[in-house]
Amino acid sequence: MAKSMLLISRHSPWSGTCARETLDIALAGGAFDLPIAMLFLDDGVFQLAAQQNPVVLQQKDLGANLQALPLFGVDEIYVCGESLVRRGLDSDSLALPAQALDAAALAALVDRYDLVITL
Known part of the structure; x- marks a missing residue:
């Protein structure tokens, strides 16, 4: 059985x-x-902000990648409510729809996964 993984984007x-x-x-x-889930924490919540204009900063838009997450089976998307x-x-x-979590729920979320990777 595959190990579950939580990716934390900060x-x-x-x-x-x-x-x-x-x-x-x-x-x-x-x-x-x-089985992968994503948690957006700290400044990582800005990735989920709507109507970004990355061209001004000469950056590529991450919006298409974010929208593709559910297509690749990454349906569990969480965000730190305090960071928001x-x-x-x-x-x-x-x-992108994301479930906002408080501090207690964040700790419980991390405990649910076999692997936790923070970038």
Whole structure:
């Protein structure tokens, strides 16, 4: 049986390659039917913000990769509720449906997975 994996993305979409690499891992694992979930934490919640304009920063848009997650079997998408609030976002304004979790629920989530990778 395949081990379950939780990918934690903590970086904004424009702060380097970590955001893209985390999505690439999720899509690759999903292509092989691995049970994968994603958690967006800290500045990683900015990846889910709707209507981004990465061209201004001369960056590639991660929106297509995010929208492809469910197509690759990555249906469990979570976001830290506190991270959203601290950055002026709310779960209703995200480009992708994500379940907002509080601190206790985050700890329980991490305990559910065999492998936890933070990028």
